Amino acid sequence: MYSLAKLIRKALLKLPLGFSLFLAKAIGLFIYLNGRKRKVAFRNLKAAFPEKTSRQVHSILRKSFNNFGLTIIEQLIISRIYENVTIKEKEGEYPGGGIFVGIHAGNWELSMSCWAQRHKFAAYVQQQKHRGLDKFLNELRQEGKIKVCFTLRELIKCVREDYMIGVVLDHGAENDALEIEFFSHLVPTPRGAVYLARKFNKKIYVSFCQRKKNFSHILEIGKPIDVEGRDDKEVLTELNKIYQKLLEKYPWEYFWYYKRFKRKVNRDVVVLSDGKPGHLKQAKALLSLLSEESSKIRSKVIEVKYKNVFGRIFADIVAFFVGKHCLGCGFWLSKLVDEKTWQELDRTYADAVISAGSFIAPVNKLFSSYLGAKSVTVLRPNIPLRKFDLAIIPEHDRIQADSAVMIKGALFYPDNFQEKVKNCEKFFNLGGDKKISLFLGGPISEKEEFVENVKLFIPKIKEYSLKQGYKILISTSRRTPREVEDYLEKEAKDFEGLEALVVANKTNHDFVFEGFGGLADVVFVSSESISMVSEIASLQKPCVCVFFEPEDDKRKVFLRSMKEEISFLRKPYNISSVKLKTSLIFDRNKAVIKKALEKIL
Numbered sequence: 001m002y003s004l005a006k007l008i009r010k011a012l013l014k015l016p017l018g019f020s021l022f023l024a025k026a027i028g029l030f031i032y033l034n035g036r037k038r039k040v041a042f043r044n045l046k047a048a049f050p051e052k053t054s055r056q057v058h059s060i061l062r063k064s065f066n067n068f069g070l071t072i073i074e075q076l077i078i079s080r081i082y083e084n085v086t087i088k089e090k091e092g093e094y095p096g097g098g099i100f101v102g103i104h105a106g107n108w109e110l111s112m113s114c115w116a117q118r119h120k121f122a123a124y125v126q127q128q129k130h131r132g133l134d135k136f137l138n139e140l141r142q143e144g145k146i147k148v149c150f151t152l153r154e155l156i157k158c159v160r161e162d163y164m165i166g167v168v169l170d171h172g173a174e175n176d177a178l179e180i181e182f183f184s185h186l187v188p189t190p191r192g193a194v195y196l197a198r199k200f201n202k203k204i205y206v207s208f209c210q211r212k213k214n215f216s217h218i219l220e221i222g223k224p225i226d227v228e229g230r231d232d233k234e235v236l237t238e239l240n241k242i243y244q245k246l247l248e249k250y251p252w253e254y255f256w257y258y259k260r261f262k263r264k265v266n267r268d269v270v271v272l273s274d275g276k277p278g279h280l281k282q283a284k285a286l287l288s289l290l291s292e293e294s295s296k297i298r299s300k301v302i303e304v305k306y307k308n309v310f311g312r313i314f315a316d317i318v319a320f321f322v323g324k325h326c327l328g329c330g331f332w333l334s335k336l337v338d339e340k341t342w343q344e345l346d347r348t349y350a351d352a353v354i355s356a357g358s359f360i361a362p363v364n365k366l367f368s369s370y371l372g373a374k375s376v377t378v379l380r381p382n383i384p385l386r387k388f389d390l391a392i393i394p395e396h397d398r399i400q401a402d403s404a405v406m407i408k409g410a411l412f413y414p415d416n417f418q419e420k421v422k423n424c425e426k427f428f429n430l431g432g433d434k435k436i437s438l439f440l441g442g443p444i445s446e447k448e449e450f451v452e453n454v455k456l457f458i459p460k461i462k463e464y465s466l467k468q469g470y471k472i473l474i475s476t477s478r479r480t481p482r483e484v485e486d487y488l489e490k491e492a493k494d495f496e497g498l499e500a501l502v503v504a505n506k507t508n509h510d511f512v513f514e515g516f517g518g519l520a521d522v523v524f525v526s527s528e529s530i531s532m533v534s535e536i537a538s539l540q541k542p543c544v545c546v547f548f549e550p551e552d553d554k555r556k557v558f559l560r561s562m563k564e565e566i567s568f569l570r571k572p573y574n575i576s577s578v579k580l581k582t583s584l585i586f587d588r589n590k591a592v593i594k595k596a597l598e599k600i601l
Helices: 002-014 017-033 035-048 054-076 108-116 131-143 152-160 192-199 232-249 277-293 309-321 329-336 339-346 361-371 417-427 447-468 482-493 512-519 530-538 553-561 585-600
Strands: 085-089 098-102 121-124 146-149 164-168 178-182 185-189 204-213 216-221 267-273 297-303 352-356 374-378 390-394 404-407 435-439 471-475 498-502 522-526 543-546 567-569
Touching: 002 017, 002 054, 002 131, 017 035, 017 054, 035 054, 054 108, 054 131, 085 108, 098 108, 098 192, 108 121, 108 131, 108 146, 108 164, 108 204, 108 216, 121 152, 131 146, 146 152, 152 164, 152 192, 164 192, 178 232, 192 204, 192 232, 204 232, 267 277, 267 361, 277 297, 277 352, 277 374, 277 530, 277 585, 297 339, 309 329, 309 361, 329 339, 329 361, 352 361, 361 374, 390 585, 404 585, 417 512, 435 447, 435 512, 447 471, 447 482, 471 512, 482 498, 498 512, 512 530, 522 530, 530 543, 530 553, 530 585
Parallel strands: 085 216, 098 164, 098 204, 121 146, 121 164, 267 297, 267 352, 352 374, 374 390, 390 404, 435 471, 435 522, 471 498, 522 543, 543 567
Antiparallel strands: 178 185, 204 216
16 A cells, blocks of 8 residues: 555656546545445534535535545645645744644645645644555655654644644544534534643644635634633634534535544434324333433424325335435435425434334334434334334234334323323312322224213212212313213213313313323223323323223233233223232333333434
8 A cells, every 4th residue: 555655646746737636536426426435424414414405415525525535636746736725824923833723624634734834833643544554644744844743742842842733623532522512413522732722821723724626725724712711611612613614604625424423422313203192102202211311312303294195105115125324215205205294304314213103114214214313113113123223112013023122001201290290280279189080082993882881880980989088080082972071071060079070072281191190099091092001000000991892902912911010890890899000011111112222322
């Protein structure tokens, strides 16, 4: 590698600049066509500019990789480039040297070499993996009058001798590096420049090399930054803001393949919604579990709609063949979902994508692959589980895979639980008596039997409450038949033990479920509602599952899986015979999910 690099350089120094320009652009195109590098660069650029569309991002990347090709060739013919560099500086003299900071934007090596032609200049360098290449690069630097420092001791000696010192802000970071905001992300930022400036009473100068055209550059040096009386975080924040503004103006100057955002500590999570409240509730429950692990989680909910029924069908087909990272998935998404959905997806960045239900599972896969993000699905999708980084599957779905975590019941998280309980207590003016709650859903297939059995059960629970000294809280659902609602309202008029009745089809509040569930000593739930049974069990309340009609196969499997967690009550509804149980499924589900999340995030 060393001998070959020297031979190529020798040839390029003699050949016309036009040939060097052609070769540089060919190298830039070759790197851009490298799928792996383009994917990493695309993801980093989206992290910085989530609002930019796919077309805008690729336009910037093509120009960025083209510039990098030019930078590579310029290293070999740097002596022929000096005359094409225009220097703009706020101060013409630097008698005490100074700390010159930069990032991997423009031709950073050319910047150092230009200053070395005019001033004493030293740079602290890290060894390249390839020894031959490392030797060659350092020879080029030394030939360009740059004093190369391989140790901190050498660098400090140069600082004391009033050299200009060149360091970069986006390269490596010590273990205790400060987390500084850069394009709204918290990234570890090395503070060596600030340390040297403070210790040796030097000023910091921001350097930025902008490519004007081909081998022509404008090298700008900003006003001196004094660190005296300021802490490290304040100075580093100012420096990051300066470079962010420059890159917002000239985004193609940055080498986006460079992994600046790889070590960012915040996480952006997108929750996809199919419009079903129950599915969204489970997806948000997973988000809440993730947020318990870190306060640096930012989330966004996007409702997904397909263009038409064919879009829904083909989404599963396309997702079946997609790999872990696929920039082409952006094209497919634009064809499968409606315009509004695609516009929102195309202007969004994510580290992880969460969805619940099979309807939008393929969109989760396509969107996460498009961004190179982690994909997490809740409930059984129509495509193989191995396509996702993590699948949260209830035991009653009866499928398994290496990427799946099996849980009991439906996923639930009691967000703002105590606050909702207090709001409920205040709204209904509830007293401190013992309470039982009843949550009624609706029939699955046998409506007449459902209604008849509810009418049989209500007198039994009224009698039980009076004998045991309980007050009753009752809530219906959107699926509750009108006949049942009318019956409950009639029964409520003359029953002093009824403390609150909520008919969901007439009025409802977001605190009713948590309020009624949290305040009750015993909770009765109609058997057809998998989610309500799971959620009450997760609240660690004695849950009694009441059968008002024969259960179908799906619910039979679910209830069988919950037999150790809840109690069952069938006709003739002898409530006194029920043995109450308190479930720990929330803690168990939480433990297995958190363990799985740690592995993928």
